[in-house]
Amino acid sequence: xxxxQLLSEWGILITLVLISIPVLTAALIVIAKxxxxxADLRHKREFEAFQEYARGLDAKxxxxxxxxxxxxxxxxxxNELKGRQEPRDSRGMLGEISEAEELRFIPxxxxxxxxxxxxxxxxxxxxxxxxxxxxxxxxxxxxxxxxGIKFVAPDIDHESWLSFxxxxxxxxxxVFWGWASLAMIGLGYYVVPRVSNAPIVSLKKxxxxxxxxxxxxxxxxLSLMAGINNGGxxxxxxxxxxxxxxxxxxxxxxxxxxxxxxxxxxxxxYVSNWYIVSAMMFVxxxxxxxxxxxxxxGLGETIVQGYxxxxxxxxxxxxxxxxLMYFFLPHQLNKPIYSYSLGVLAFWTQILFYTLIGTHHFIxxxxxxxxxTVAIVGSxxxxxxxxxxxxxxxxxxxxxxxxxxxxxxxxxxxxxxxFYFTGSLQGTAEAFRYTxxxxxxxxxxxxxxxxxMYGIITFMLWGFIYTLxxxxxxxxxxxxxxxxxxxxxxIGLMFYTGPLMFGSTLRGLMWMDGTPFIETVEFMAPFWxxxxxxxxxMWFSHILFxxxxxxxxxxxxxxxxxxxxxxxxxxxxxxxxxxxxxxx
Amino acid sequence: xxxxxxxxxxxxxxxSLFIVLxxxxxxxxxxxNQENNQPLPNYKPLTASELRGKNSFVSNGCxxxxxxxxxNVEMDKIxxxxxxIAADYxxxxxxxxxRNSATLMGTERxxxxxxxxxxxxxxxxxxxxxxxxxxxxxxxxxMPSYKWLFELKEKLEEDDVEVIVPSEFLQGExxxxxxxxxxxxxxxxxxxxxxLSLPTGEVADDFLYKKEISEESTSGLSLSMPDGELLYTxxxxxxxxxxxxxxxxAFPPLKGSSIVLGDDIELFVNIxxxxxxxxxxxxxxxxxxxxxxxxxxEVTAIINHERTSWGNDASKVTxxxxxxxxxxxxxxxxxx
Numbered sequence: 001x002x003x004x005q006l007l008s009e010w011g012i013l014i015t016l017v018l019i020s021i022p023v024l025t026a027a028l029i030v031i032a033k034x035x036x037x038x039a040d041l042r043h044k045r046e047f048e049a050f051q052e053y054a055r056g057l058d059a060k061x062x063x064x065x066x067x068x069x070x071x072x073x074x075x076x077x078x079n080e081l082k083g084r085q086e087p088r089d090s091r092g093m094l095g096e097i098s099e100a101e102e103l104r105f106i107p108x109x110x111x112x113x114x115x116x117x118x119x120x121x122x123x124x125x126x127x128x129x130x131x132x133x134x135x136x137x138x139x140x141x142x143x144x145x146x147x148g149i150k151f152v153a154p155d156i157d158h159e160s161w162l163s164f165x166x167x168x169x170x171x172x173x174x175v176f177w178g179w180a181s182l183a184m185i186g187l188g189y190y191v192v193p194r195v196s197n198a199p200i201v202s203l204k205k206x207x208x209x210x211x212x213x214x215x216x217x218x219x220x221x222l223s224l225m226a227g228i229n230n231g232g233x234x235x236x237x238x239x240x241x242x243x244x245x246x247x248x249x250x251x252x253x254x255x256x257x258x259x260x261x262x263x264x265x266x267x268x269x270y271v272s273n274w275y276i277v278s279a280m281m282f283v284x285x286x287x288x289x290x291x292x293x294x295x296x297x298g299l300g301e302t303i304v305q306g307y308x309x310x311x312x313x314x315x316x317x318x319x320x321x322x323x324l325m326y327f328f329l330p331h332q333l334n335k336p337i338y339s340y341s342l343g344v345l346a347f348w349t350q351i352l353f354y355t356l357i358g359t360h361h362f363i364x365x366x367x368x369x370x371x372x373t374v375a376i377v378g379s380x381x382x383x384x385x386x387x388x389x390x391x392x393x394x395x396x397x398x399x400x401x402x403x404x405x406x407x408x409x410x411x412x413x414x415x416x417x418x419f420y421f422t423g424s425l426q427g428t429a430e431a432f433r434y435t436x437x438x439x440x441x442x443x444x445x446x447x448x449x450x451x452x453m454y455g456i457i458t459f460m461l462w463g464f465i466y467t468l469x470x471x472x473x474x475x476x477x478x479x480x481x482x483x484x485x486x487x488x489x490x491i492g493l494m495f496y497t498g499p500l501m502f503g504s505t506l507r508g509l510m511w512m513d514g515t516p517f518i519e520t521v522e523f524m525a526p527f528w529x530x531x532x533x534x535x536x537x538m539w540f541s542h543i544l545f546x547x548x549x550x551x552x553x554x555x556x557x558x559x560x561x562x563x564x565x566x567x568x569x570x571x572x573x574x575x576x577x578x579x580x581x582x583x584x
Numbered sequence: 585x586x587x588x589x590x591x592x593x594x595x596x597x598x599x600s601l602f603i604v605l606x607x608x609x610x611x612x613x614x615x616x617n618q619e620n621n622q623p624l625p626n627y628k629p630l631t632a633s634e635l636r637g638k639n640s641f642v643s644n645g646c647x648x649x650x651x652x653x654x655x656n657v658e659m660d661k662i663x664x665x666x667x668x669i670a671a672d673y674x675x676x677x678x679x680x681x682x683r684n685s686a687t688l689m690g691t692e693r694x695x696x697x698x699x700x701x702x703x704x705x706x707x708x709x710x711x712x713x714x715x716x717x718x719x720x721x722x723x724x725x726x727m728p729s730y731k732w733l734f735e736l737k738e739k740l741e742e743d744d745v746e747v748i749v750p751s752e753f754l755q756g757e758x759x760x761x762x763x764x765x766x767x768x769x770x771x772x773x774x775x776x777x778x779x780l781s782l783p784t785g786e787v788a789d790d791f792l793y794k795k796e797i798s799e800e801s802t803s804g805l806s807l808s809m810p811d812g813e814l815l816y817t818x819x820x821x822x823x824x825x826x827x828x829x830x831x832x833x834a835f836p837p838l839k840g841s842s843i844v845l846g847d848d849i850e851l852f853v854n855i856x857x858x859x860x861x862x863x864x865x866x867x868x869x870x871x872x873x874x875x876x877x878x879x880x881x882e883v884t885a886i887i888n889h890e891r892t893s894w895g896n897d898a899s900k901v902t903x904x905x906x907x908x909x910x911x912x913x914x915x916x917x918x919x920x
Contacts, residue, residue: 151726155719158731165645165728227643231679231686237645239682261591269591277591278598285602289610293681298674300618301685307610315602344588351598355605361691364655364792366668371613437657437793441693512659512795516817517696522724 109408109479115471117194123472125206127553129186130465132214134549136178137458139221141542144171148535151528161225169229169237170221176235176312177246178217180453183461184320185209185253188276190468191327192257195272196264205256212249216242233290233305235312240291247287254280271343275323278351282315303367306375307358314354317453321416321460322346322389328464329396329413333403338395346388353381360431363440379431382424390421408482412463415490419455426451437512442504443524443531447497454493454538462489462545469552477548477555485548488541495534503527623675624780630773637773639679640766642686644730651690651697654779658791662818663697664779665877666788672780695727702778703875709834709867710823711771712745712763717753721831722822733767736760748833809903810882812889819872820886828894836866839894849887849901853909856883873910880907 057065118126150156150164160166193200200206220238223229229237238246254277261273290308330337337343356378359371394417397404404410426448430439439445462485470476503524510520562571587593630638641647654660656667678685705711710721716734718725736759740746745763763771782788817826823835830837838844843852857873873883884906891898 150728154726154728158729160644160732163644163728163730165648166643168645168648224645229642229645229683231642231684232645232647232688232690233684234691236684241682258591258595264591268589269594273591274594274598277595278602281595281599282602285599285606289606291684293678293684295618296614297618297677297685298621299670299687300614301676301687302673302689303614303617304610307606347598348601351601352605355602356609358609362653362689364657364660364667365653365689366670366672368613368617368670371609374609434793437659441651441691443692443694445691512793514659514662514795514814516814517662518722518724518817518821521695521726525724528726 110406112409112467112470112476114474118190118472119199121203122189122193122200125203125210126186126189126472127469128207128210129182129189130469131549131553132210133179133181133183133186134546136174136182136217138542138546140171140174140179141539143167143174145532145535145539147171148528148532152525152532160227166225166227169234170224172235173224173237174217174221175453176317177213177220177238180317180457180461181246182210182213183465184279184317184324185213185250187324187461187464187468188253188257188320191272191324192276193260195266195270195327196261197266198260198263200256201259201263202256205252209249209253209256212245212252216245216249219245231301233301234309236290236305236308240293243287243291247284247291250280250284254284270327271337271340271347272323272327274344274347275319275326278347279316279319279323282311282319286311286315299366302362302365303359303371306361306367309361310358311355313449313453314350314357317457318354319350321457322350324464325393325413325416325460328467329393332407332410332413332463332467333396333400335396335400338392338398342388342392346385346392349381349388350385353378353385357382357431360436363431363433363436376431376433379428382428386421386424390417393417393420408479408486409463409466411486412459412466415486416456416460416463419451419459423448423452423455438505438508440508442508443500443527444504444508447500447504450493451497459489462486465549469549473553475552475555475557477551481544481548485541485544488537488544492534492537492539492541495537496531497534499527499530499534617670621670621674624671625783626780627675629675630776633769633772634776635773636766637769637771637776638686640733640770641688641773642683647686647688647690649690649692649694649727651693652687652699652777653689654697654699656789656792658794660697661791664700666779666782667791668699668779669789695725698774698777700777700779702775705822706775706870706875707823707867708745708771708775709748711774712747712767713749713831713834714822715767715770716747716749716761720750720753721825723826730767730770733764733770735762735764737762750831750833810879810885812885812887813893815878815882815886816889819876819878820890823867823869828890828896833865834867836863838890839896844890845896845898849905850909852887853883853906854913856886857910857913880910883910 146162147164147167154164189200189206216238220242223239223242224237228239230239236243257273257277257280261269261277286308290304296304326337326343357375359367360375360379363372363376365372397414404414429435430444430448466477466482504527507520507524510523511517560567562568587597654664654666654668660667673687673689676685676687714721714727715730717729717731718727719729734747736757737744738759740760740762744760745768747761747763749761824830824838825835828837828839843855846852853873855869856878857871859871860869872878878886881903884901884903887906888900890896891900
């Protein structure tokens with residue numbers, strides 16, 4: 001009994017391991033030495049046998065050996081395959097020839113080409129969407145960065161409009177409804193008509209949605225800062241008249257999308273459109289249920305809150321982005337999606353399980369116990385769509401990994417997919433009752449939401465934007481600054497989430513241990529500092545992203561000095577005709 | 585498959601599945617909870633001032649860091665006497681057509697839970713100073729300062745509630761700091777937050793995941809006494825400060841205090857259990873011991889910590905002494 005107890009003590013276990021290391025090492029050395037001794041002995045015998053054999057060789061055998069020795073001495077001169085003609089590239093196959101001696105510190109990646117399939121007017125609409133989403137990203141994360149600083153320096157200002165409680169929802173809502181939503185719908189305006197092989201029915205409706213959503217986020221942010229909010233459920237802080245603007249915007253565009261799909265010239269409805277249209281239908285249902293202004297007294301509010309906040313994430317952002325991924329990933333890899341059926345399976349199981357998991361934000365609360373259990377079971381069920389989706393994307397990548405090196409967009413896709421797997425399964429793990437005990441109410445949740453909303457959604461959207469915009473404008477951002485954007489964002493995210501998860505796990509354990517509350521606040525200080533550091537890197541990467549976007553749209557293209565044969569001849573012909581016409 | 589090629593059927597199917605699930609996991613349970621729960625019999629609706637205070641609480645987004653829910657797990661025991669139940673929230677209704685009902689249960693506990701804060705921290709002076717500058721009372725707090733809820737006046741008027749702020753937080757301000765109506769309302773709301781007791785005969789749910797008490801801690805005699813320093817941090821330090829020096833003009837020092845060092849243990853225990861209001865230059869002390877349900881062992885540990893820290897050097901008291909006094913207090917208060 002005593003022994004069993006001792007063995008469960010960490011200190012004892014660690015000591016035992018430490019002691020066993022030199023003992024085991026000594027034993028290994030003895031074994032190795034013995035083996036070597038035996039091997040030496042064997043070798044000696046073998047060598048003696050050879051000497052015996054060598055002495056007994058006859059003339060015929062010696063002749064054969066001599067002949068083989070001469071054969072082995074043959075060497076190539078190095079010019080056996082040389083042709084007799086001058087080198088030519090009659091099919092124009094060679095390009096980008098560079099000297100082997102050139103020092104290439106940053107490898108050159110493949111360039112994007114302008115798309116032939118999108119009209120100028122549609123391109124303009126999409127750029128308006130993406131442009132305003134970029135502005136909301138920079139605004140929203142500037143606010144987020146400031147909030148992160150407030151954890152380290154709470155007395156940085158004493159303005160009511162800038163106080164923590166008011167700014168926090170400004171940050172979350174503007175990156176949700178401003179950045180991610182506008183970017184998604186904008187990309188949807190490219191994908192829906194493309195996979196339907198039909199023009200978009202109405203461009204005007206597109207602009208209506210754009211204006212309504214921008215207005216909603218603008219008014220929402222101002223009202224939150226002025227202290228007008230809906231009563232404190234996360235992502236439900238805008239009052240309903242402001243959120244209604246968003247809802248009407250989505251209604252207008254979903255009608256537009258469905259009408260476009262109805263006029264499609266393809267037989268099937270491509271799976272991207274399943275995801276996109278469903279995401280839009282579901283976000284309307286969610287907003288309608290959560291914002292209907294005549295119910296939700298008492299605990300009803302909390303039950304609806306759990307449902308709303310999680311469906312908002314999973315049925316709007318995740319579903320929409322998956323739809324976009326089913327288009328852009330095959331497009332970028334230039335091959336079809338690995339399995340269409342897996343995409344279909346993931347679609348239905350996502351609806352089935354995701355809808356159930358809302359109340360896992362209120363485990364152990366006064367919400368009915370059965371509802372909490374349903375949420376936990378649903379969270380476990382999420383493994384199916386997540387594994388199906390990730391497997392599908394990864395197997396689409398298979399055989400094309402080499403493209404990752406040569407592309408500046410694919411790394412964004414890959415990070416998005418990897419976080420889709422880890423971030424979503426982390427959510428499942430957090431929902432279990434025991435882990436919930438440690439992590440609930442701590443900053444672990446904040447880290448998780450950044451791993452998902454940032455690691456999955458934002459990285460995917462960046463990948464899509466860097467893919468699409470050059471196709472619309474014919475201009476690219478410098479590969480160098482896109483690379484810096486990628487690495488700053490990724491490293492920043494790691495600095496942000498890693499320490500926060502570590503610190504809040506310990507904080508949760510301290511709570512369980514009964515440590516005075518204020519000591520657990522003091523304990524978090526260094527982790528909050530790391531969060532601010534990571535947040536700053538992320539924030540800086542967004543400024544770079546804004547700059548890249550600006551270049552992709554507005555960069556003045558210098559007239560190119562002709563270099564290839566075709567260009568030189570064209571330019572010369574032009575010059576000659578100009579000369580002729582001026583002489584006339 | 586034909587079904588997948590017909591966008592109407594396809595979207596309708598997805599939509600219906602989602603609606604059905606929504607009905608069963610959100611709408612029906614929400615309606616059921618809304619219809620079938622009533623506030624507890626001893627529930628009193630918020631007064632006009634408390635309601636204004638709640639609006640201010642909502643408006644300033646306090647729920648971002650403060651929860652109002654006691655979960656049925658052992659670690660939440662410090663926030664209330666029993667786990668929260670649906671009836672606790674049944675009195676919360678929509679304030680108007682424009683805004684949702686705010687149960688304010690919250691999802692983040694960056695700061696402490698407030699379910700029972702009216703009982704735990706009922707001092708008006710402490711709350712006002714804490715709102716004006718949290719770090720004046722809790723040096724390592726990261727809570728925002730709510731300075732805009734206070735006015736600066738050359739001269740006090742009648743009914744003005746002045747807030748005494750330690751000089752290092754005044755930044756040379758000479759005028760008087762007066763709590764605005766909004767600040768008073770907000771504190772009124774915080775003071776109204778008390779967990780109601782269940783009607784007699786009703787048994788509260790158990791707290792789950794109890795801490796396992798190892799044999800070691802029960803067998804050793806020295807370990808059976810609670811940790812006085814931890815208890816002091818949780819129950820006393822927010823006013824008297826970790827260094828025992830209190831705050832000038834608000835909370836008296838315990839370092840060198842005649843009551844702490846003196847021999848009148850009965851007075852000392854009485855102050856801890858029932859509060860104190862004998863000195864006009866300091867704020868009223870609330871009945872910390874009774875409110876927080878401190879046991880005789882815990883009170884003894886706190887007293888001994890105070891008598892032997894920060895240069896204080898008085899003899900320790902015994903649990904028996906303290907227990908006798910507390911029994912007497914309970915006896916007299918029950919007779920009232």
